[in-house]
Amino acid sequence: MKRQVIRRVIALVLCVMTLTALGTTAFADVKASEKGAKTTPSSSLQYGAIPVRKASASSELTETVSGYTYSYPASNAVDGDITTAWIEGAKGAGAGEAWGQTLLLEFDGVYNVSQIDFWLGWARNRELFEMNKKPWSLEVTFSNGEAYTLEFDNLSYNETVRSPQTWYLDYPIRASWVQFKIMTVYKGWDGVDDTCISEIACYQ
């Protein structure tokens, strides 16, 4: 399968991360038994996929439409299904509202991360994909303190469904968790301010 390769790694920042973000809010656990039970991107079945013990986020969108309540939790980003998405739930309007929103993936152990695949936007269908925002750049921070900023292509719905954008790390990073912070976004329709990530998969 042809992959979209992330060509731009903008900056490397060594920093000391604190775990203050951890444990402050309870979010849904990702159960291993659920993984792979749904529509699964082919790469999720690759040898070396790193199991995620828990996914959490700084905010998660919940909305009520025609009397039905829908939620878009962090666990949607690691459920093996590119039609479900984590959607940030930051309040307010404008291009900058999603800035600083974070998605945290805690592995079930310590792994040497060598590759990360991204399906950005909400790839449920073409209309929802084009309506909503998706990350343009993400700051990626590992539990060992290494941080990178990745810049993504503005892929179409068809391109996103066809294959992920893949980051091949220059060298494996030993980590027990990885955090993704939204820095800049590609806009969708006017007035729609929700930024979506359909799936992220990490590999050894």
Ligand SMILES: [Ca+2]
């Ligand atoms: Ca998903």
